Amino acid sequence: MSVSVTRSTDGRPDGPGPAAGPPVDIEPPTPQTRGKLVLRRFLRNRLAVAGLATILLLYAMAFLSPLFAPWDYIEQDYTAFLQPPSLSHWFGTTQIGGDVFAQTMRGLQKSLTIGLLVALISMVVAATVGATAGYFGGWVDRCLMWVVDLLLVLPSLLVIAILSPAFRGDSWLLFVVLLAAFAWMITARIVRGMTLTLREREFVKAARFMGVPSWKIIARHIVPNMASILIIDTTISVGLAILAETGLSFFGFGVQAPDVSLGTLIADGTRSALTFPWLFLFAGGLLVLAVLAVNFVGDGLRDALDPNSLGRGSSPDEAEEPAGVRVPAA
């Protein structure tokens, strides 16, 4: 789960291709486009392909199953309380006769959507902050990195928990924003480190001497050259965001009833986990499956996009920051 910053920047930034976005230099003749190469390398990794298939399957299941499932997630079956899995209730029922299958699918929808949104938002924030800090340097850099340090001191679980009474009853989108607000710091540090080296490269200097404004250089030349790192990191953040969301919802600080997420389902289920295991086993199993699949895809993407990396979990040595140490936020 690590991306060695120094190694991966070497030689790649001026590599052309759709993912990298052509900088102002001349394209060397390549027999194959980079996209095709990356795709082939990715497809060779069986675990990553299986992970991708699993994620697509989970998404399809979460969003399509309500169309044909016999029960809705808020419906109650007054003839079946706490029944184990059966033909009419595929995952069993809860204390008040709710259908566990419908609830789990609804929770899966929420958790997957939140994970994806949080990862995307935090990637944008991380790229902006990191590139700005690295490009301008000086006091801008020092201020931004100090904020990053400060936010890293406080585990995000604690901060969001403190804020939770304020947004109770508000929409879950606010919860997404909060999760994203505390998930970008480590990526920002990686981006900053890469920007420091990119800044000194000829094509950036050329753009600067031609009078291109700074924000345009960052948007056109710096960020596109880190596309692969950002893609890899976003993928890994999806898994972390899902874990953070479920963790907070587990304590009741996240998604609020009557809506459900995998976290709230597991929290409800664990209370009677010892006697009625179906209440949390399905939600728990799907959660682990989803995060595991996302992690495999992230690993596969890294191997495919970044040939210099040493493969899965390459060592954090030499990197300015142990980039791979994306410890779950919650």
Added chain:
Amino acid sequence: MTGFLARRFLNYVVLCLVATFMAFSLASLTFDPLDKLQGRNPAPPAEVIEAKRAELRLDDPIPARFVAWAGDAVQGDFGRTVTNQSITDQLWRRVGVSLRLFLLGTTLGITVGVILGVAGAIRQYKASDYFVTLSSFVILSAPVFLIGTLLKVGALQLNQGAETPLLYFTGEFTPGFQGSWSAALLDRLQHLVLPTLAIALGQIALYSRYQRSAMLDVLGSDFLRTAQAKGLTRRKALFKHGLRTALIPMATLFAFGFGLLITGGVFTERIFAWYGMGDWFIYGVEQQDTNIVATVTLFVAVLVLVSGWLSDVLYAALDPRVRI
């Protein structure tokens, strides 16, 4: 080197202070401690609520409240809860409970993780390596609350199988336990196993992943070949030269692993009903209690920064290039 560490330390102290201030302000802004009182049925008279308001100094500006709290905290008085109990009375017992969990978790996590990582690297692509790799992937994808619950279920099965309670999963000791010194120790041990396991599993998975790849890097290096060429046995070369080099990146990882440990601790304490700092934090948020939240935040910030500082020191101890 000493100067560098001293500067880092000073920076950390400032970060601690700012982090606590941030938590204190956020909590003061979002919490409404009078809510519980006002929501009572029958509603308490207005004077009672006003008295509570004055007692909690809710009309003062937040920075003034923080200065008052921090001033007392420096002298060892962390204020009172909303229900007017002393925080300091509970504090040290809870710190002890949490630290025990954290220390055992890290020690076990690092030791077992490093051993598994090294073993995996030396026996790369053997069945044991695949097993450890796969299990650590699964564990890293599973939240602590799920692992904890599964451990509980497993312990229940075990107890039923053995027909006597072998492992307990509520509290840190049996309340009102009477017995000899050794029996009491055994009782505590029986309560200790599951929470420690819950928190250590994630750490083991994390460290073993990184130790494995760090060791693989080292295994292919020239200096190891040289060490063997000059006559060291492979075992000696691996452990005297290889392991030490491979441990260097672990020092940085240590600081980050600690964050994971703390959030893991919150879940573990809640699930196994250990009254530690993590449990207190959740209680504080539920009771809308600013002082409890600020105290726990300070504790967490100090822990995170001490571990960061420790990892700097460890790095220097392991890597001679850092020492100037």
